[in-house]
Amino acid sequence: MPEPRADAAKTVSNLRVNGTRLWSSLMVVAGIGPGPKGGSHRLTLSEDDKVARDLLVSWCEDLGCAIRIDSVGNVFARRAGTDGTLPPVLIGSxxxxxxxxxRFDGVLGVLGALEVLRSLNEQDIRTRHPVELVNWTNEEGSRFAPGLVGSGAYAGLYDDDTACASRDADGISFGDALKAIGYRGPTPAKHDAPPHAYFELHIEQGPLLEDQEVDVGVVTQVQGLRWFDVTFTGMEGHAGTIPMNQRRDAMMGAARLMERVYDIAVAHAPGAVATVGALTVQPGSRNVIPGSVNVAIDMRSPSADALAEMEVKLQTGATLIAAELNLGVEVRVPIRVAPVAFDVKLVNTVRRAAGQLGYRHRNIVSGALHDACHMAAIAPAAMIFSPCVKGISHNEAEDMRPEWATAGANVLYHAVLETAGVVAS
Amino acid sequence: MPEPRADAAKTVSNLRVNGTRLWSSLMVVAGIGPGPKGGSHRLTLSEDDKVARDLLVSWCEDLGCAIRIDSVGNVFARRAGTDGTLPPVLIGSxxxxxxxxxRFDGVLGVLGALEVLRSLNEQDIRTRHPVELVNWTNEEGSRFAPGLVGSGAYAGLYDDDTACASRDADGISFGDALKAIGYRGPTPAKHDAPPHAYFELHIEQGPLLEDQEVDVGVVTQVQGLRWFDVTFTGMEGHAGTIPMNQRRDAMMGAARLMERVYDIAVAHAPGAVATVGALTVQPGSRNVIPGSVNVAIDMRSPSADALAEMEVKLQTGATLIAAELNLGVEVRVPIRVAPVAFDVKLVNTVRRAAGQLGYRHRNIVSGALHDACHMAAIAPAAMIFSPCVKGISHNEAEDMRPEWATAGANVLYHAVLETAGVVAS
Structure with a gap:
């Protein structure tokens, strides 16, 4: 029996996805939970999430895929391979x-994967390995903490009970929300056996690819990340009556710390970034000196050493500021994620596919975390980035050109064809 | 017919309030809407506010006072004078x-006034002017904005419809809340004729009197105040993907502005203070660069010139910071209150009473606004301060010694006796 790939390769190189169909699917899903400014408001496990999931499942059923829902709501749609004993090439977001x-953050990776399945069917391609689409539950983490929980549970990082116990701001548990939309499946989330490979197509969410007029980003690694909760404690008091030099104002600590946080990131730039996205002020009344303020910090760097150094500077800074201002301080580190390097072989596959398709491409480090980070811990994994307009993401104004989406999906298609192994007809 | 005061003065000087009874009333009211840390949680027009009001009304009715509720819920309890044509000496908080x-902010002034009425009755004192207790609605302004609304409406600063239209965070209107607790009275809030005089006893809410071991503060004036809402507008984005030098992070503007705000106050100290009590961050997610941040600022000074200068510095600073960080900025000034000087004659009355009673006393500038500020615009007004422990106020830990409360109430009593005119029996 001859090696199938060598024979098939000649025709395979001409295969392309249907970019118009992909774009049209993207626009249909964007209309589910539309935001007031043209974006999407589709929080995980919401009614709109259910509508989008149902549509995805029905599209995959139309392709003859086998659907599986696990106990944290991850949705899998498998297109069989010719060898029933082989693990799948997993693709999704x-x-x-x-x-x-x-409209594109995450969605491009799921519908790009759907477009790969559709193209495989339409072009009547048989692969040795199954090709499986996945829609991970709660990547964003904005309704339930932590994010990336579906892929984390699949990778064995969280057990199902832990994932389901998290509560949203209204006190609704992840488990109850999952049941309410009918996506608490029967099989455990943790994988039985890792996939053969994992590819994730995603928008860059940064400005580099567009700035350099590149069609495709070959993602070599993902930045590491640390989250910090720094809580300063002072003494509540009337805004008018305590002289400045007798105050123990927790907000003064927060202001000084924020300046320090930005300085730390700039000192480690380029590469490092820091964000203060939320502040919790007690009691939060304009004419009351804040008794307690929590500063929610996100710091990232592709270098593990730099991250460690940044944490030390932050801890030292917080202690110093508290001493200067006669405040109490507590620093918690809810998340430390080490930088992730993707599988060299798969990264080369992505780069080769981009080159053979004639796309301008470059290596890139992902500034954002992705489900691929958890996958990289259990299987060979890689990512493909598509440019987005002005690097805007996590924002309703997020946008991309249809040809960028097509290019990303074509690279995904060819990476899948090579990795799953095309069987000659 | 001889002048009545001269005859009565000899005995009047020996009159004292019942400090034990005052303290006991304070503790009873403190138990209505108790806070978890020993303070009080009695938001204006809440169910607990109703219970406290009902109790006050029943206590005043027991004294034979005529009760009047106006259309914004201010409660008046009048003890008749001997001359029915004269306006009352108004006392309360x-x-x-x-x-x-x-437990004491505001309550001391109302129950101190009640103790004056009780003592007048018990000691069978007749006064030429009526003596009238008042409980002003919504001094704090923490549920409905603005604060000081009851006295403001009485002084003619707000019409009743404006006062009643304000809504709390749950969307409930002031007017509906007023009706719900049964305190929307039939008479318009604006006074028909100003009172003869207004006295308000209050805790200092600052540390000066206790630090200097003084029993009574003779309040000569109230600091002016300006509130600012400074809103920076940048560009929302993913926390991991935008290099530091390409960010338009509204929180960076807020942090830098807060440092500026504190510097401005320190530059004008002693006397000036500044507080940032609340921050509104959009979208308020840890891993999203804030697209908009509003900084709620409270600045005060006893000097009108200093206040004006501080505002200029703030406006200039905000504009500069926005330019440095490539942000949009808008500065609104929801409130400008000029410093208030109290009536020289009444201030002298308070000082004389404190001296004749043998209390250690000193002049003091109020850092906080009080209903007395609105009253000073329409009638002779003055305030008496009692020390509080460590200057702590707007805080459940607010505390005072019973002898301080007694001293304050005795000074109030004697200021009332002198101003209302004691009629010899």
Missing amino acids: HLDTQPHGG | HLDTQPHGG
């Missing part, structure tokens, strides 16, 4: 969005 | 508290 999210 | 409020 997430359909949930931020509260003021865009 | 407010029973509502901050969300995490103390």
Whole structure:
């Protein structure tokens, strides 16, 4: 029996996805939970998430795929391979969005994977390995903490009970929300056996590819990340009556710390970034000196050493500021994620596919975390980035050109064809 | 017919309030809407506010006072004078508290006034002017904006419809809340004729009197105040993907502005203070660069010139910071209150009473606004301050010694006796 790939390769190189169909699917899903400014508001496990999931499932059933829902709501749609004993090539991303999210973050990876399945069917391609689409539950983490929980549970990082116990701001548990939309499946989330490979197509969410007029980003690694909760504690008091030099104002600590946080990131730039996205002020009344303020910090760097150094600077800074201002301080680190390097062989596959398709491409480090980070811990994994307009993401104004989406999906298609192994007809 | 005061003065100087009874009333009211840390949580027009009001009304009715409720819920309890044609000496403060409020802020002034009425009755004193207790609605302004609305409406600053239209965070209107607790009275809030004089006893809410071991503060004036809402507008984006030098992070503007705000106050100290009590961050997610942040600022100074200068510095600073960080900025000034000087004659009355009673006393500038500020615009007004422990107020830990409360009430009593005119028996 001859090696199938060598024979098939000649015709395979001409295969392309249907970019118009992909774009049309993207626009249909964007209309589910539309945001007021043209983006999407499709929080995980919401009614709109259910509508989007149902549509995805029906599309995959139309292709003859076998659907499986696991106990944290991850949706799998498998297109059989010729060898029933082989693990699948897994491809996908997430359909949930931020509260003021865009139309492409996550969705491009799921519908890009759907377009690969559709193209395989339409072009009557048989693969040795099954090709399986996945829609991960709660990538964003904006309704339930933590994010990336579906892929994390699949990778064995969280057990199902832990994932289901998380509560949203209204006190609704993840488990109850899952049941309410009918997506608490019967099989455990943790994988039985890892996939053969994992590919995720995603928008860059940054400005680099567009700035350099590149069609496709070959993602070599993902930045590491640390989250910090720094809580300063002072003494509540009347805004008018305590002289400045007698105050123990927790907000003064927060302001000084924020300046420090930005300085730390700039000192480690380029590469490092830092964000203060939320502040919790007690009691939060204009004419009351804040007694307690929590500063929610996100710091990232592709270098593990830099991240460690940034954490030390933050911890030292917080202690110093508290001492200067006569405040109490507590620093918690809810998440430390090490930088992730993707599988060299799969990264080369992506780069080769982009080159053979004639796309301008470059290596890129992902600034954002992705489900692929959890997958990289259990299987060979890689990512493909498509440019997005002005790097805007997590924002309703998020946008991309249809030809960028097509290019990303074509690279995904060819990476899948090579990795799953095309069987000659 | 001889002048009555001269005859009565000899005995009047020996009159004292019942400090034990005053303290006991304070503790009873403190138990209505108790806070978890020993303070009070009695938001204006809440069910607990109603219970406290009902109790006050029943206590005043027990004294034979005529009760009047006006259309914004101000409660008046009048003890008749011997001359029915004369306007009353008005005394009081407010029973509502901050969300995490103390047991004495406002309450001391109302129950101190009640103790004056009780002592007048018990000691069988007749006065030429009526003596009238008042409980002003919504001094704190923490549930409905603005605060000081009851006295403001009485002084003619707000019409009743404006006062009643304000809505709380749950969308409930002031007018509906007023009706719900049964305190929307039939008479218009604006006074027909100003009172003869207005006295308000209040805790200092600052540390000066206790630090200097003084029993009574003679309040000569109230600081002016300006509120600012500074809103920076940038561009929302993913926390991991935008290099630091390409960000338009509204929180960076807020942090830098807050440091500026504190610097401005320190530059004008002693006397000036500045507080940032609340921040509104959009979208308020840790891993999203804030697209918009509103900084709620409270600045005060006893000097009108200093206040004006501070505003200029703030406006200039906000504009500069926005330019430095490539942000949009809008500065609104919802409130400008000029410093208030109290009536020299009444201030002298208070000082004389404190001296004749043998209390250690000193002049003091009020850092906080009070209903007395609105009253000073329409009638001779003055305030008496009692020390509070460590200057802590707007805080459940707010505390005072019973002898301080007694001293304050005795000074109030004697200021009332002198101003209302004691009629010899």
